[in-house]
Structure formats: structure tokens, C-alpha cells
Amino acid sequence: MAVVLITGFEPFGGESVNPSGQVAQALDGHVIGGARVAGRVLPCAFDDAIGALDAALDELQPSLVLALGQAAGRCEVSFERVAVNLVDARIPDNRGDQPVDEPVLPGAPAALFTSLPVKAMARALREHGIPAGLSLSAGSFVCNALFFALMHRLATRRGVRGGFVHLPLLPEQAARQPGAACLPLQLMVEGVRVATETALAVHADLAVPGGTLA
Amino acid sequence: MAVVLITGFEPFGGESVNPSGQVAQALDGHVIGGARVAGRVLPCAFDDAIGALDAALDELQPSLVLALGQAAGRCEVSFERVAVNLVDARIPDNRGDQPVDEPVLPGAPAALFTSLPVKAMARALREHGIPAGLSLSAGSFVCNALFFALMHRLATRRGVRGGFVHLPLLPEQAARQPGAACLPLQLMVEGVRVATETALAVHADLAVPGGTLA
Amino acid sequence: MAVVLITGFEPFGGESVNPSGQVAQALDGHVIGGARVAGRVLPCAFDDAIGALDAALDELQPSLVLALGQAAGRCEVSFERVAVNLVDARIPDNRGDQPVDEPVLPGAPAALFTSLPVKAMARALREHGIPAGLSLSAGSFVCNALFFALMHRLATRRGVRGGFVHLPLLPEQAARQPGAACLPLQLMVEGVRVATETALAVHADLAVPGGTLA
Amino acid sequence: MAVVLITGFEPFGGESVNPSGQVAQALDGHVIGGARVAGRVLPCAFDDAIGALDAALDELQPSLVLALGQAAGRCEVSFERVAVNLVDARIPDNRGDQPVDEPVLPGAPAALFTSLPVKAMARALREHGIPAGLSLSAGSFVCNALFFALMHRLATRRGVRGGFVHLPLLPEQAARQPGAACLPLQLMVEGVRVATETALAVHADLAVPGGTLA
Numbered sequence: 001m002a003v004v005l006i007t008g009f010e011p012f013g014g015e016s017v018n019p020s021g022q023v024a025q026a027l028d029g030h031v032i033g034g035a036r037v038a039g040r041v042l043p044c045a046f047d048d049a050i051g052a053l054d055a056a057l058d059e060l061q062p063s064l065v066l067a068l069g070q071a072a073g074r075c076e077v078s079f080e081r082v083a084v085n086l087v088d089a090r091i092p093d094n095r096g097d098q099p100v101d102e103p104v105l106p107g108a109p110a111a112l113f114t115s116l117p118v119k120a121m122a123r124a125l126r127e128h129g130i131p132a133g134l135s136l137s138a139g140s141f142v143c144n145a146l147f148f149a150l151m152h153r154l155a156t157r158r159g160v161r162g163g164f165v166h167l168p169l170l171p172e173q174a175a176r177q178p179g180a181a182c183l184p185l186q187l188m189v190e191g192v193r194v195a196t197e198t199a200l201a202v203h204a205d206l207a208v209p210g211g212t213l214a
Numbered sequence: 215m216a217v218v219l220i221t222g223f224e225p226f227g228g229e230s231v232n233p234s235g236q237v238a239q240a241l242d243g244h245v246i247g248g249a250r251v252a253g254r255v256l257p258c259a260f261d262d263a264i265g266a267l268d269a270a271l272d273e274l275q276p277s278l279v280l281a282l283g284q285a286a287g288r289c290e291v292s293f294e295r296v297a298v299n300l301v302d303a304r305i306p307d308n309r310g311d312q313p314v315d316e317p318v319l320p321g322a323p324a325a326l327f328t329s330l331p332v333k334a335m336a337r338a339l340r341e342h343g344i345p346a347g348l349s350l351s352a353g354s355f356v357c358n359a360l361f362f363a364l365m366h367r368l369a370t371r372r373g374v375r376g377g378f379v380h381l382p383l384l385p386e387q388a389a390r391q392p393g394a395a396c397l398p399l400q401l402m403v404e405g406v407r408v409a410t411e412t413a414l415a416v417h418a419d420l421a422v423p424g425g426t427l428a
Numbered sequence: 429m430a431v432v433l434i435t436g437f438e439p440f441g442g443e444s445v446n447p448s449g450q451v452a453q454a455l456d457g458h459v460i461g462g463a464r465v466a467g468r469v470l471p472c473a474f475d476d477a478i479g480a481l482d483a484a485l486d487e488l489q490p491s492l493v494l495a496l497g498q499a500a501g502r503c504e505v506s507f508e509r510v511a512v513n514l515v516d517a518r519i520p521d522n523r524g525d526q527p528v529d530e531p532v533l534p535g536a537p538a539a540l541f542t543s544l545p546v547k548a549m550a551r552a553l554r555e556h557g558i559p560a561g562l563s564l565s566a567g568s569f570v571c572n573a574l575f576f577a578l579m580h581r582l583a584t585r586r587g588v589r590g591g592f593v594h595l596p597l598l599p600e601q602a603a604r605q606p607g608a609a610c611l612p613l614q615l616m617v618e619g620v621r622v623a624t625e626t627a628l629a630v631h632a633d634l635a636v637p638g639g640t641l642a
Numbered sequence: 643m644a645v646v647l648i649t650g651f652e653p654f655g656g657e658s659v660n661p662s663g664q665v666a667q668a669l670d671g672h673v674i675g676g677a678r679v680a681g682r683v684l685p686c687a688f689d690d691a692i693g694a695l696d697a698a699l700d701e702l703q704p705s706l707v708l709a710l711g712q713a714a715g716r717c718e719v720s721f722e723r724v725a726v727n728l729v730d731a732r733i734p735d736n737r738g739d740q741p742v743d744e745p746v747l748p749g750a751p752a753a754l755f756t757s758l759p760v761k762a763m764a765r766a767l768r769e770h771g772i773p774a775g776l777s778l779s780a781g782s783f784v785c786n787a788l789f790f791a792l793m794h795r796l797a798t799r800r801g802v803r804g805g806f807v808h809l810p811l812l813p814e815q816a817a818r819q820p821g822a823a824c825l826p827l828q829l830m831v832e833g834v835r836v837a838t839e840t841a842l843a844v845h846a847d848l849a850v851p852g853g854t855l856a
Contacts, residue, residue: 013855075393086723090852100852100853101852111753126390129389131396132389139855166856180345212783213655227641325539350568354640355639357641423518425567426565428566503822503824559824561820603768604768608773614826
């Protein structure tokens with residue numbers, strides 16, 4: 001049976017939970033679209049996260065990878081389109097490292113695009129009543145670094161597709177941050193399930209406008 | 215057994231659902247803090263809403279009233295502090311009326327304050343992991359008008375307390391409005407349950423700062 | 429010659445400037461619409477501000493009063509519609525006082541409306557290319573308290589009209605607050621000049637919708 | 643005398659003005675940091691803009707290029723860090739073309755980084771009291787396409803540096819768009835002057851954190 005790897009992160013930045021790690025754990029072992037999900041929670045540290053990703057790719061040999069991360073300030077499930085080969089950490093990661101203006105992977109391209117049908121995935125979520133959209137920047141912290149490393153690894157694994165999905169805060173996190181939007185865990189689990197199903201079923205993305213002016 | 219009246223509204227403004235009406239219906243018949251909830255869905259029209267409120271007050275003789283309404287653009291359960299005797303409708307109501315710069319009730323005071331312990335209620339929700347806060351304006355549409363009429367009616371009903379609570383959109387509504395925050399129905403039902411329980415138990419509000427600079 | 433009193437505030441909250449005080453000073457001595465402007469900078473403290481307002485009203489006997497204040501987070505010149513008889517200070521004022529849930533003036537009404545033609549004023553600014561709008565809450569700090577005291581005093585001064593205008597930050601303030609909007613001093617001075625001219629010329633406000641849904 | 647090319651755009655999207663074109667025109671002929679500014683206004687159309695850029699590069703042989711564009715919704719002068727080889731037009735350009743999910747330049751890299759010292763430039767503006775910051779996405783419309791084409795051309799012009807700067811709306815534009823932030827033309831002209839001066843003087847950027855978490 002084909003394997004879908006879904007990764008999330010451990011909590012960081014003073015939080016005690018992280019929706020991305022919880023969604024990965026919730027879907028671990030599920031069967032979606034005929035494939036078995038392996039959910040993994042990665043350390044929120046630059047080097048450790050990429051090392052853990054590499055180990056999971058080798059162990060699981062997935063045919064599809066969805067990496068998830070937390071994005072405080074967003075109100076919807078957000079499908080990232082492009083990973084940038086840039087690290088510029090606004091806060092230290094969970095190991096205390098705070099690299100500034102370094103490449104994720106020296107010598108690699110400046111950016112790598114998702115290989116997921118992100119427009120079809122976002123539309124599928126919205127049709128299921130789940131707020132969703134596209135994003136042109138995954139930031140410059142651990143999320144973007146893992147996304148970049150993922151797309152770099154997949155470039156040499158024929159037929160394996162992957163990408164990155166940012167999730168809003170959980171309600172219990174937003175309850176401590178006035179003005180912050182959130183989505184409940186159950187809806188994000190369902191959103192990632194629908195996204196996975198869509199990614200498995202759709203290979204050519206929708207040819208509809210989805211960009212931003214600036 | 216004491217009765218708590220919880221009102222919500224029918225859908226308006228082109229929507230097919232309204233979280234406030236759904237929460238009122240979901241709690242109808244529940245027992246909270248030793249009181250029985252009567253949930254009612256009001257028409258979203260200036261005169262009809264106030265008429266339906268008056269009928270419910272007469273029929274049910276509640277000891278506590280929580281009026282609920284929908285507030286697109288907010289991300290938390292929002293406890294209103296003050297109702298203003300002003301109608302200025304940006305869109306027509308569900309009967310097609312669009313009054314501009316008229317009083318809700320001619321001859322009544324310029325404003326009426328909530329009689330609920332809103333700081334204790336907001337804190338209780340946050341302690342339950344539900345995003346919540348205070349608001350100094352309920353707008354100038356049907357929500358504010360109903361809130362004003364409610365506080366006007368309660369001014370002559372000894373010992374009956376009440377107030378207004380604005381709720382964010384439901385996820386299925388936000389899925390069609392890019393950039394809009396939402397909360398799931400179940401969390402808002404739980405939030406209004408906690409709010410009701412707190413209102414029944416607390417009579418002197420918390421003496422903590424909760425205002426805004428501007 | 430008729431006198432227009434325009435008040436602003438001294439800096440507060442750790443800032444070294446306050447656009448409202450600067451605009452009041454910039455217009456001091458100008459003649460607008462046949463009236464002479466007296467610009468005054470008030471202390472940003474609850475009791476002192478109201479005392480200084482009373483002294484200025486007695487000394488100048490103005491026929492029109494525009495009170496100005498700073499509103500970080502707003503992007504337009506904002507005409508307040510209603511002052512609330514509530515003080516709930518999120519931070520201490522410049523004298524160190526931080527009242528919570530007290531009336532501005534004990535025994536006074538719950539709220540008082542502006543007596544300015546705010547819709548005509550906002551439209552006039554926009555026609556001059558200056559971002560402007562209406563607001564239903566002036567907060568619960570010193571700005572709202574002064575606004576309330578002003579409308580309370582004017583209620584017993586026949587024919588004297590007045591109201592409150594919130595101004596965005598200055599660019600030099602926004603340069604230290606990422607994400608904050610601003611307007612340049614010169615545009616705000618021009619905006620308050622146009623607002624004054626309109627208030628002097630227009631006595632019945634425009635009958636156009638200008639409210640908010642929530 | 644060395645030449646600095648500063649480009650802006652003509653109005654688009656139903657606007658009658660564009661701050662970027664106005665700033666480019668305002669600085670045309672000025673001398674900044676010992677270099678002469680050539681200001682050019684480009685068509686807001688994918689092919690025509692790149693053609694006009696190429697013509698200006700050939701004609702002027704600049705040693706520094708600042709391309710400017712309009713970004714409704716931003717409140718500060720925004721220095722772009724990375725151009726993406728992706729066009730996804732949400733609206734038609736001024737020639738009526740609306741490409742979706744095409745490369746800016748087929749066969750070129752997925753992204754190209756600015757070669758300007760953007761952290762030093764943003765800090766210099768803030769020290770001059772002008773709101774400024776960094777951005778990790780220039781969108782997927784004509785601004786990003788021109789930015790990408792610029793960095794592609796400069797890759798083969800030794801010693802020529804360049805980048806892209808997004809500007810907020812002008813006040814007269816924001817006056818017609820409730821909720822939109824703006825900066826006055828004069829402040830944006832001064833901001834681009836300071837940015838140019840800094841770019842000419844600084845070759846190694848500041849090693850300070852400037853990234854975003856997501």
C-alpha cells in the first residue's frame with residue numbers, strides 16, 4: 001500500500017501546543033484515497049528537522065509528502081506555492097540557533113516550487129466548508145527551511161510529490177492572543193485529509209487565477 | 215425553574231446561515247446552572263425583532279437574557295458593553311427597511327449599558343480555551359437595535375439582567391469570504407454555555423482593566 | 429469674530445509626539461470660514477484634561493469645538509459619533525491614574541451624541557483626497573472622557589456645537605511601529621481645516637447611510 | 643557620472659494615478675550620492691514592461707536600478723527580497739492579458755534574490771521617520787515579473803545591482819478605499835531618495851534578523 005508522509009512540528013515560540021504536530025498525529029495510521037498515512041512530529045530546529053525528514057523519507061519511501069506548520073496570524077488553511085533558499089530567523093529555534101541570511105542548503109537553487117495541485121486542493125477544502133487559500137511565502141524560519149529541503153529531496157525521487165501547508169492557531173492558543181484567528185483541530189484534520197485525497201487524485205492543477213497583485 | 219432566554223437571528227445579508235440563530239437553537243431546552251434555556255431565533259428586521267423579543271419576554275418571564283448576533287470580521291466571542299440609541303443601516307434588513315440616523319426608541323436615553331458581568335464572562339471563556347473579548351460598539355444595525363431594546367425593556371423588569379454577544383462567522387461562511395476569521399459552531403455553543411453559567415453565578419464584575427485607548 | 433476651539437493632547441503612552449496636539453497648534457490663530465481658531469494642547473490625564481477644557485470654554489466662549497485625539501491603529505481621519513460615560517483605562521494616564529469602570533461624570537447620561545455634521549465632514553475630506561470615515565466608539569480612555577465632558581458642557585451652552593476627531597499616527601511614530609498606518613501632519617492639518625469649514629457651513633447632516641453592521 | 647535607473651509604473655486596476663510612477667518622475671534628473679537619476683514610467687503590462695526595462699538598461703547603462711511598484715494594502719515602504727519566476731494574474735494587465743501559472747522567463751531559475759542591502763535601506767528610512775520594512779513576496783502580477791526580469795538581466799551585467807520596492811497607495815487613492823493605508827507622495831519620494839543613497843553607500847547588508855516566522 002502506498003504511503004503518504006504527513007509531518008508536523010513540535011511546539012515552539014513559547015507555545016505548549018502546535019496544531020501541525022497534532023494534525024500529523026491525528027492522521028497517523030489512517031487510510032486516505034487508498035494510501036496509508038504515516039504521521040510524524042518533527043523538532044522545530046533547523047538541522048534536526050531536516051535530519052528527521054530525511055530519516056522518514058528513507059524509512060517510509062512515501063509517494064506523497066505533506067509537511068505542515070503553524071502560522072499565527074493566518075485565518076485559513078494555506079497552501080504554500082514556493083520555498084525559498086533563505087533562512088532569516090526572527091527568534092531562536094528550539095535548539096537556540098538563530099541563523100540570519102544563510103541559505104537553507106548551500107549551492108541549491110534560490111527557490112523550489114511545490115509539486116502539489118494547490119489550487120485544486122484549496123478549492124476542495126472550500127467546497128467542504130473549510131477556509132483555505134494559497135500563499136506565496138512560507139516565511140524564513142523552520143517551516144520554509146523544511147519545505148525547501150523537502151522539495152530539494154523530492155527533486156531526485158522520481159514520481160514523489162510534496163509540498164507545505166500552513167495551519168492557523170488552535171482556539172486554545174488564540175484564546176491567549178487577542179486578535180488572533182484560529183481553526184479547531186477537527187476541522188484542520190479534516191482539511192488535511194481532504195487535501196491529501198485531492199493531491200492523490202489530481203495531477204494537473206486547475207488553470208484558474210489564484211495570484212496576488214503584490 | 216428559572217428561565218434563561220437566549221436569542222439569535224435568522225440569516226441576513228445574503229448568507230444562508232447565521233451562527234447566532236444556530237447557537238440559540240442548539241442550547242434550547244438545556245439546563246445551565248440550574249436554569250432552563252429557552253432558545254429563540256428572531257427575524258433580522260428592525261421592528262419584527264423587537265416585537266419578537268417583547269413576545270418572548272412576556273411569554274417566558276426569564277431571569278437572564280443573552281441576545282446573540284453575527285459579526286463578520288471578528289475572530290472572538292465578543293461581549294458588548296453598551297447599546298446606542300441609533301439606527302444607521304448600511305444595508306436593508308430582511309424586510310427591506312433601511313433606516314438612516316433614526317433612534318431605536320424615540321425618547322429613550324442615548325445609550326444603555328449591559329447588565330452582565332462581561333469581564334468575568336470573557337475571562338471564563340478564555341480559561342476554557344475559547345477566544346473571547348469585550349467590545350464598545352455593537353454597530354448601528356439590527357444587532358445594536360435589539361440590544362438597545364432589550365436593555366430598555368429590562369430597565370423596568372426588576373432583577374432581570376441581560377446583554378448582547380457578537381459571534382464570529384461559521385467556518386462554512388468564512389470558506390466563501392477570503393480573509394475572514396471564524397469559530398466552529400460547537401465552540402460557540404460551549405462559549406455561550408460558559409457565558410450563561412458565569413452570568414448566573416457572578417453578580418459583581420471583575421475590577422480589572424478591559425478598555426481600549428481609541 | 430466667532431471663535432472655533434480646537435483642542436489636541438500632549439504625547440502619552442511612551443510617545444514623544446502626538447498628532448492631535450500638533451494639529452491644534454498648527455491651526456492656532458488661523459481664520460477658517462470667518463471664524464478665528466484657538467488651538468489648545470490639553471494634558472493627557474482624566475481630571476486635568478476636563479479642567480483645561482472647562483477653562484478654555486470659559487475664556488474663549490467658542491461657537492464651535494473640535495476636540496482631537498490620537499488613535500494608533502486607524503488609517504483615516506475618524507469622526508466620532510457618540511461619547512460614552514465610561515472610563516476603563518488600559519494604561520495609566522500621564523498623571524499615573526488608571527480608573528477602571530467608573531463614569532466620566534457621575535450622574536450624567538450613559539452617552540452623548542456629537543452635534544457635528546459628521547457625514548458631511550467625512551465626505552468633504554474624502555473629496556479633498558484625505559482618507560476619512562465615521563466611528564461608533566472613541567474608546568474608554570482620556571479621548572472618550574474628554575469627548576463626553578465636552579458634549580456634557582455643550583448641552584447647556586445654547587447654539588454651541590462640538591465633537592471629537594481621532595487622528596492616525598504621524599509617519600515618524602509609525603516608523604517605530606511595524607504594521608501601523610499613518611498620515612502626514614500637513615494632510616491632517618488640512619483635514620481638520622476642511623472639517624472645521626464644513627462644520628461651520630453645514631447644519632443639517634447628510635441623510636446617507638454611514639453605519640456598521642457590527 | 644554614474645546613472646541610477648528608477649522605474650515606476652503607469653496606473654492600473656481602475657486607478658488614475660500610481661505612486662510608483664510619480665516617484666520615478668519626481669526623482670528624474672536629481673543627483674543622489676554622486677549619481678544622476680533617470681526616472682522612467684513603465685507600462686503595466688507583462689511583455690511591454692520588460693521590453694521597456696531592457697530598452698532603458700541598454701540606453702542608460704545604469705550602475706544601480708530601483709524598480710518601484712504600487713502595493714495597495716501595505717502601510718510602509720517595502721523592500722522586496724526575492725522575485726519568483728511565476729506569473730499568476732488575478733486581474734488583466736493594461737493590455738488585457740491575464741496569464742495564469744506561467745513562468746516570467748521560461749528556462750530561468752525559480753527565483754532570484756535582490757542584490758540590494760535591503761536591511762540597511764529599511765533601517766535608514768525608519769531613522770528618517772519613514773515607515774519601512776522587508777517583504778518576502780512581490781506577488782505574482784506585473785511587479786514581480788518586472789522584478790524577476792530585472793534580476794535576470796543584472797545577473798549578466800557585472801557590478802550592476804538592483805531590486806524592487808513596493809509603495810503604499812497615495813492619500814487620494816486611500817480616500818476612495820475605506821480601510822486602506824497610505825503615505826504621501828513627498829514622503830515616498832524622500833524614502834526612495836534615502837534608499838538610493840543607502841544602496842550606493844552600503845555594499846554588505848546588515849547582519850540583523852529581519853525574517854518572518856510564516
